[in-house]
Amino acid sequence: MEIHLQLYSILREKLPIDAKGGTVMQLDEGATLVDLINELDIKLKVIISVNGDHEPDKSRQLREGDHVKIFSSVSGG
Amino acid sequence: MPHGYNGKILHVDLTNRKFRVEEPGEVFYRKYMGGSALAMHYLLKEMPPGADPLSPENILVLALSVLTGAAISGQSRMTAAAKSPLTGAIGDSQGGGFFPAELKFAGFDAIVIKGKSEQPVYLWIKDGQYELRDASHLWGSITGETEATIKEELGDDKVEVLQIGPAGENGVRFAGILSMSNRANGRTGMGAVMGAKNLKAVAVRGKNRPSVADKAGLSKLAKWGATNLKESDIAGLAKYGTNETTGANQTSGTLPSYNYNSGVFDGWEPIDGTTMYDTVLRGAAEGKQDRLGRDTCYACTVRCKRVVEITEGPYRVDPHYGGPEYETTSTFGNYCNIDDLAAICKANEICNKYGMDTITCGATISWAFEAFNEGKLTLDDTDGLDLTWGNAESMVKLTEKIAKREGFGDILAEGSERAAKKIGRGTEAFLITCKGQEAPAHMARVKRSLAIIYATNPFGADHQSHEHDPAIEDDFEYYTDRMAILGFSEGQEPRLLSDEKIRFTAASQRLYSVMDSLNLCQFVYGPAWQLYGPADVVELVRTVTGWEDVTFEELQVVGERRVNMMRVFNAREGLDRKDDVLPQKLFNPLKGGASDGWKLDRTEVDSALDKYYEFCGWDIKTGNPTRVKLVELGLDWVADQLGL
Numbered sequence: 001m002e003i004h005l006q007l008y009s010i011l012r013e014k015l016p017i018d019a020k021g022g023t024v025m026q027l028d029e030g031a032t033l034v035d036l037i038n039e040l041d042i043k044l045k046v047i048i049s050v051n052g053d054h055e056p057d058k059s060r061q062l063r064e065g066d067h068v069k070i071f072s073s074v075s076g077g
Numbered sequence: 078m079p080h081g082y083n084g085k086i087l088h089v090d091l092t093n094r095k096f097r098v099e100e101p102g103e104v105f106y107r108k109y110m111g112g113s114a115l116a117m118h119y120l121l122k123e124m125p126p127g128a129d130p131l132s133p134e135n136i137l138v139l140a141l142s143v144l145t146g147a148a149i150s151g152q153s154r155m156t157a158a159a160k161s162p163l164t165g166a167i168g169d170s171q172g173g174g175f176f177p178a179e180l181k182f183a184g185f186d187a188i189v190i191k192g193k194s195e196q197p198v199y200l201w202i203k204d205g206q207y208e209l210r211d212a213s214h215l216w217g218s219i220t221g222e223t224e225a226t227i228k229e230e231l232g233d234d235k236v237e238v239l240q241i242g243p244a245g246e247n248g249v250r251f252a253g254i255l256s257m258s259n260r261a262n263g264r265t266g267m268g269a270v271m272g273a274k275n276l277k278a279v280a281v282r283g284k285n286r287p288s289v290a291d292k293a294g295l296s297k298l299a300k301w302g303a304t305n306l307k308e309s310d311i312a313g314l315a316k317y318g319t320n321e322t323t324g325a326n327q328t329s330g331t332l333p334s335y336n337y338n339s340g341v342f343d344g345w346e347p348i349d350g351t352t353m354y355d356t357v358l359r360g361a362a363e364g365k366q367d368r369l370g371r372d373t374c375y376a377c378t379v380r381c382k383r384v385v386e387i388t389e390g391p392y393r394v395d396p397h398y399g400g401p402e403y404e405t406t407s408t409f410g411n412y413c414n415i416d417d418l419a420a421i422c423k424a425n426e427i428c429n430k431y432g433m434d435t436i437t438c439g440a441t442i443s444w445a446f447e448a449f450n451e452g453k454l455t456l457d458d459t460d461g462l463d464l465t466w467g468n469a470e471s472m473v474k475l476t477e478k479i480a481k482r483e484g485f486g487d488i489l490a491e492g493s494e495r496a497a498k499k500i501g502r503g504t505e506a507f508l509i510t511c512k513g514q515e516a517p518a519h520m521a522r523v524k525r526s527l528a529i530i531y532a533t534n535p536f537g538a539d540h541q542s543h544e545h546d547p548a549i550e551d552d553f554e555y556y557t558d559r560m561a562i563l564g565f566s567e568g569q570e571p572r573l574l575s576d577e578k579i580r581f582t583a584a585s586q587r588l589y590s591v592m593d594s595l596n597l598c599q600f601v602y603g604p605a606w607q608l609y610g611p612a613d614v615v616e617l618v619r620t621v622t623g624w625e626d627v628t629f630e631e632l633q634v635v636g637e638r639r640v641n642m643m644r645v646f647n648a649r650e651g652l653d654r655k656d657d658v659l660p661q662k663l664f665n666p667l668k669g670g671a672s673d674g675w676k677l678d679r680t681e682v683d684s685a686l687d688k689y690y691e692f693c694g695w696d697i698k699t700g701n702p703t704r705v706k707l708v709e710l711g712l713d714w715v716a717d718q719l720g721l
Contacts, residue, residue, distance in 0.1 A: 008351045009321040010313035020355070044310055045552050045606075047325040054328050054671035056551065071325035072313040073547075074606045 001029055001064040003036075008071045014040050033058040036068065047073045080290040081143040081621040082106055087185045087207060089200060091274055092133055092192030094209055107624065108711065110635050111142025111186065113169055114594035116158035117642035119189050120167070121715060126649035130162035130266075131248060131273040133193035139180075139239070139279070140188075142596040146181035146375070147289060147621045149299040150608065151601025153178040153375035155239075156593065157262040159270045160650075161536065163250045163437065163492050164513040167646045169536045170253070170267050171593055174260035176281065178375035179237040183283030190274065199227065199240075199278035204285060212277035217243060219430040220258040221397050227280050239279045242432025244480045245272035249490040251437035255429060259382075259399030260374075263434035265514065265536050290623025298616060302601070302608050303378045310555075310606040315379045316367070319403035319600075320350030323411075330672025331520035334411040335466065336440075336447040337509045337662055340520055341670030344416025344467075348406045357422055359386035359396045372399070379601060379608070385422045392423035392473065401425040401435070404540075407518035408439025413446050413472055420469035424476045431480035437492060440515035442475050444493040445485075447507040454500070460484040508660050511538035512652075519545065521663055522675045525574050526582040528682055529689050532657045533700065535643035541599050544585035546571070548605035549578060559610040562629060563588065572675070574685040583692040590636030637693075638710045641702045644695070645715050654700030657686060 005025050007014060012021035027036065033048060033055065048055050049069045050062070062068070084106070088097040109115040116138035128134035137159040144152045155177040161168030180188075184205035197212040215223050224238045237256060245252035245268030252268030253261040262268075289295050306312060313321045326332040327345040334342035346352060355361060358370025372382040383400030387393050394400075401409070401421055409415060409424040428435045448454040449464035456463065460478070462471040462485070478486025488496045494513045497504045509516040514537025521527035524546040531538040548556060553568030560566070563585060569578045588604055588611065595618070602609045602617075609617070611629055618627050647656070659682065666676040690697045694706040704721035707713065 008324050008349070009317040012351070021351070043308075044313075045555050047328050049328045054330065069324070069328065071328060072310075072321065073325040074310055074314055074322060074600075 001027055001031070001062070003027060003062055003065070004067045006067070006069045008069070011042060011044070011046070011070055011072055014042065027062060031062050033060050033062065033068075036062065042070070044072050047071045078288065079103060079106065080288050080623045081147060082111070082186050082287055083181065083184055085185050086187045086189060087202070088189045088191070090192050091190065091194040091198070091209075091276060094194075096207060106143055108635075109638070110591070110594050111145070112140050112156040112171070112594040112596040113158060113590070114635055114639035114642065115142075115187055116140045116156055116169075117639055117646065120158060120160070121642060121646060121718065123189070123191070124160070128160055130160040130165065130168070130270060133191070133274070135160050135270055135273070137190040137267065137270050137274065138187060139190070141177055141181050141186050142594060144595050144597065144617060144621050146178040146286060147295060147617075148376050149295060149617065150302050150377040150379055151598035152596070153377065154596040154598060155180070155262070156596060157254050157267040159267055161265040162248075162269045163266040164537050166512050166537070166650060166652055167535045167643045168265035168267055168270070169593070169643070170262040170264045171596060172254070172256065172260050172262035173374040173598060174237075174256045175375045176237040176239045176256035176260070177596065179283060180281045181283070182286055183281040184285060188279065190276065193273065194275040197275045197277050199280060200276065201231065201280045203282045215277050216246060219243065220255050220432060221395070221430065223278060224258055227278060231280060231282075233282055236280050236282045239281075240277060240432070241268040241271045242430060242480070244431040244433045245269055247480070247482045247490070248272060249433055249479065249482065250492050250495070251434040251441075252432050253434045255432050258397055259429050261429070261434070264436065264539070266434070268432050289621050291620040294616070294620035298613065298620060306378060306608060309608050311379065311600055311608050314600055315381050316371075317350040317354050318381055318383045318400075320348070320353055320401070320406050322403055323349040323406065324351070328671065329523070330667065330670040330675070331523050332411050333407060333516075333518050333520055335414055336412055336443040336507060337516065338447075339668045339670065340523065340672035340675070342411040342414065344414070345411065347416045348410045348418050348421060350403070352418065353383065353385070353400070357385045357387055357394070357418060358400070359384045374598070377598070377601070381600060387419050387422060390419055392419040394419070394422045394426050398426040398429040404518050405435040405439065408436050408443065409472060409476075412439055412443035412518070414466035415469045415472055416467070417469035420473050423473050427473070427476045427480060433480055436517050437515045438476060438479060440509060441479070441489050441493040441496065442472055444497070444504070444507050444509070445475070445489060448500070448504045451507070453502045453504050458485060458500070506661060509662055510660060511658070512536070512656060514538050516660075520672065521659070522667055522677055523572060523672050525572060525677070526578055528659060528663065528677055529574075529579065529582050529685055530586065532659050532682070532686065533689060535640070535647050541589065542586055543582055543589050544604050546578070549581045552605070556605040559604055562611040563604050574681055576688055579685055579688045580692050583689060584633075586640065587633045587636035590639045591632045594635055594639050634710065638712065640693075641707060641710055641712065642715060644700075644702050645707070645719060648701045648719055654686070654698065657700055
């Protein structure tokens with residue numbers, strides 16, 4: 001299945017620079033957010049939205065056409 | 078011969094133009110270590126209770142630490158402390174850059190400033206020598222001009238200048254003190270105190286670097302940080318700035334918007350750190366922003382500071398005045414429902430040119446926006462400025478009017494709490510202040526330990542006085558080793574104020590408190606996501622000072638000592654538990670997004686405060702330190718002052 005992915009901040013460097021953090025990814029049917037994070041080799045703690053809504057449950061299964069945004073997260077100041 | 082510090086404190090009496098150099102000795106330095114704790118010692122010892130913050134009786138302390146100027150990231154910071162003209166309580170603020178290290182090299186660990194000069198002056202310190210110089214010709218100048226003029230007349234471009242802008246001269250109650258024209262001791266109005274003393278600037282230059290006890294050890298620690306930065310949790314903060322957190326906060330519903338009525342803002346992406354990096358950082362158009370659009374503090378490899386340059390359009394921005402942090406894009410942006418990044422950068426530039434705290438300034442403007450949108454203010458009140466949510470042009474104009482105390486800006490220059498009191502009409506309901514200081518952009522209705530800190534912090538609502546909830550909630554698994562040093566072994570349920578989380582609040586407050594005494598950057602050092610952890614802080618103190626037996630527990634006591642001294646300062650001014658209150662707004666439900674409906678509960682907060690005072694060893698009824706606690710901290714003389 002295809003999902004639309006947008007990465008922010010330092011996570012953008014997981015993709016080619018021209019992509020500016022955005023890409024369409026192919027994932028196996030039934031893939032979860034954990035699978036996506038592992039596929040991208042993200043080790044930092046992240047905050048994720050799926051189709052515009054915050055998704056704290058990383059075991060969520062993704063569906064065809066989902067829009068996923070992933071942010072790195074520290075407390076700023 | 079001390080390691081890490083000079084052993085000299087410069088006392089300046091501006092009224093009589095007299096100087097005194099004090100050499101307090103190692104016992105003193107080990108007890109307070111510098112920064113805020115050291116400043117509290119002088120404020121309690123030498124300042125009478127009840128002083129008018131803008132009178133000659135107020136004392137302004139500029140304090141470094143035993144670590145300032147050491148060759149490692151995150152140490153070139155300075156505390157400015159005095160009685161706050163914004164809150165009437167203790168004022169306290171930290172700022173970075175190159176000035177702190179240069180002051181250390183110029184021969185002093187702190188400057189204690191008393192009285193008031195008859196004419197505007199600036200203090201010039203070079204290699205242990207000092208003098209007051211006329212600043213009449215500088216009065217009224219914006220920061221960039223003052224800095225250039227002082228460097229020119231001293232004939233040395235490497236002089237570091239700490240100064241106030243016109244806002245400090247004008248008594249704007251949230252005026253800051255700036256160095257490099259873009260690094261601010263922003264909070265609690267320390268610039269107004271400096272202005273009331275007719276002290277325009279402090280210029281420093283020095284070549285005498287204090288020795289380091291264990292050079293090889295310090296070098297090893299510094300290299301570890303530089304090597305691990307790219308894989309660390311602050312790699313994003315370094316490259317994309319503190320604003321990298323805007324999108325994450327939007328997603329989790331913790332981005333204060335519409336003057337704290339909501340935790341989400343549809344216009345977040347145009348003002349996020351990633352957008353800033355791509356568009357307004359100097360060099361972005363040529364892809365050279367990593368070299369041209371990021372700046373740093375002395376010896377720091379993180380380089381998180383933003384340098385914005387905008388050369389076209391209605392808001393042109395001079396890179397000399399830096400760029401906005403997350404707090405600044407929030408208060409001028411999402412607080413006001415403004416998604417115009419150039420306008421926000423312009424407001425930031427104005428604050429740095431005139432010397433104002435961007436948090437209180439933007440939040441005071443957002444209070445006015447809400448009052449206007451709720452029909453409590455009209456165009457007659459606002460000098461014709463349309464404060465409809467999102468009006469960027471009015472926001473920028475109002476920022477400048479505040480700095481100059483022009484028209485409606487004169488009312489807002491008093492801060493939102495005094496402005497609401499003056500205007501009335503129910504506008505108090507729109508306040509987001511604690512002890513008179515506006516809340517920063519971290520959401521206490523979701524990150525609930527912030528409710529305890531916002532309520533109790535001696536210098537008002539503050540986001541850098543403890544570690545926020547995620548470290549002991551969702552993110553706990555990432556930092557188990559570091560959290561174990563702090564004394565925590567189990568993650569806690571999100572959004573609850575469990576006893577363990579309250580204990581965590583008090584314990585992490587002590588660590589942040591000692592970091593504000595060691596003047597360490599809280600992005601580089603801390604208990605969780607920072608580059609260096611608690612064990613590294615101990616090692617840093619050991620390598621620099623040579624105090625071989627220093628422990629984490631000893632550092633925590635220094636932090637605890639500072640918080641207790643601040644509470645005592647406030648107790649002398651008549652403050653107690655009745656002043657540890659949160660604005661009504663935080664008990665109203667948030668609207669929209671992931672935090673929709675979230676609000677604080679008064680019973681839960683009151684119960685949490687009981688527990689917090691108990692963990693602190695304070696009197697639960699008054700919220701103030703007991704004699705037993707003060708004696709335990711070696712502060713018998715402080716207990717005597719309170720008549721305990």
